[in-house]
Amino acid sequence: MPEVSRQTAQDSGVAAFRKQFPIFDQKIYLSSCSQGALSRPVEAAMQEFLESWHTHGNPWEIWVGRMEELRVEFARLINAEPAEVAVTFSVSTALNSLASALTYNDRPKIVTSDFDFPTVGHIWLAQQRRGAEVAFAGANGNRLPLRAFEELVDERTALVSTTQVCYKNGFKNNISALAELAHERGASLLIDAYQCMGTQPMDVKALDLDILVTGALKYLLGSPGVAFMYMRKDMIERFQPSDSGWFGQENVFAYDVHHLRYAASARRFETGSPPVPNVYTSLAALRLLAGVGLDVIQAHVQALAGRFIDGARGRRLALLTPEEPADRGPLVMVRSTDAPRLVEALAKQGILCSTRDGSLRVSLHYYNTEGDVDMVLAALDHYPDLLVHAPN
Ligand SMILES: Cc1ncc(COP(=O)(O)O)c(C=O)c1O
Structure with a gap:
């Protein structure tokens, strides 16, 4: 397709x-x-x-069937098999179930990082009571060098558990390099893709990931209450979570209180009754994204993030996010002297952003346009005192 027609087709896709x-x-x-x-x-x-609740009262068969459809849809999105996917209430519940199944004997060490979302640190630190040794790969400014992991991952490491995109500056890890490093040293790799899943293609097989966690409510466009954990098929039966429940059993509806029989699939990491309303919404959201295609979404989001970065650089705003496309995801951040005030001022103009660590977060998705980017940049021009400027 010629460049102009491709651009027009893309613009009309975004508009629709x-x-x-x-x-x-x-x-x-x-x-x-x-x-x-x-x-x-x-x-x-x-x-x-x-309506299903109104009409049928308690249609659990339909509801559980919907949960299985969601599992299939998510598996398709990441190029996994449905049996490799657990549907959980949050990333935290998924990680806790996994953590409860680790033994911390020969390989007691968990390597995470300064850039991980706090819940990840909390969960691994809580495992210290059970013998875990937790090490944090240290940031160098707004980057997390591979070297920081290389220094920590060793023959005592069971798991490297880290984020793909950092929630507080938008830095993106090179997860293929992390997979290579972890595997070379006999460790497994767990990636938290919450801050980018839905804005880029994800192929867990091609990337050689062992475990992937993410939730539905951010870029996957669902509601709170649903998260996912992928685990590579041949690893699953090694884990016997003590954080368990009836939905993690081989036959959920066996009602056998006397025996514990884990599901052979990743479902063993599930616990209680599924969050049915959120299963409905998440399924619709995943189908909406699949209808566009994650590769198409990524091209659009990368272009918008680049446009914002160019505009911010032109204004000499101090950026926290790396400028190279390979090192960033859908989130771009600029330093502020008073980020809550800046977010409030923008909100008064109808522009909804957020803040972390004293900086402004601007995050982009397929529904955003160049116009949105230009509007927020133009709005920032009104608040020079609330922004930190880069030296000349
Ligand atoms: C990267 C990342 N991981 C995990 C979480 C939290 O996960 P949950 O609340 O589902 O446990 C967040 C929430 O913002 C996040 O940004």
């Missing part, structure tokens, strides 16, 4: 997608790093759940 998110009738939404915007299909899915 954006139309399904009513918030854009009133606001410029740049906060998917916190919560994805609500779409009409997701709203309709919630309504469908309510």
Whole structure:
């Protein structure tokens, strides 16, 4: 396709997608790093759940069937088999179930990083009571060099557990290099893709990942209450989580209180009754994204992030996020002298952003446009005192 027609097709794809998110009738939404915007299909899915409840009272067969559809849809999105996917309530519940199954004997060490979301650190630190030794790969400014992992991952390391994109500066780890490093030293690699899943293709096989966790509520555009954990098939039966429950059993509806029989699949990391309303919404959200294609979404998001970075650089704003496309995801951050005030001032103009660690977070998705980027940049021009400027 010639360049001009490709651009036009892409613009109309974005416009049609954006139309399904009513918030854009009133606001410029740049906060998917916190919560994805609500779409009409997701709203309709919630309504469908309510109708099923009204109509059938307790249609658990339908609801559990929906959960299995969600498992299949997520597996397809990451090029996994459904049996390799656990559907959980949050990333934290998935990690806790996994952590409860580790023995910390020959390989007691867990390597995580300064750039991981706090819940990841908390969960591994809590395992110290059970024998875990936790080490943090240290940041160098706004980057997490591979060297920091190389120094820590050794023959006593069971797991490297780290983020793909950092929630507080947008830095993106090279996860293929991490997989190579972990495997070379006999450790497994767990990637937390929460801050980018939904804005880029994810192929767990091609990337040679052992475990992947992410949740539905951010760039996957679902509601809170659903998360996913992928585990490579041949690893699953090694783990016997003590953090367990009836939905993790081989036959959920056997009602056998006397015996513990873990599911052979990744479902063994599930615990209690599924969060059905959120299963409905997440399924609709994943289908919405699959309808566009994660490669198409990535090209758009990368271009918008690049445009924001160019604009910020032109204004001499101090960026926290690396400028090279390979080192960043959908989140770009600039330093502020008073980020909560800046976020509030932007909100008054109908521009919704967020803040972490005293900086402004601007996050981009397929529903955003060049116009959104230009609007937020133009709005920032009104608040020079709330922004940190880079030296000349
Ligand atoms: C990278 C990352 N991991 C994990 C979480 C939290 O996961 P959960 O609340 O599902 O346990 C967040 C939430 O913002 C996050 O950004």
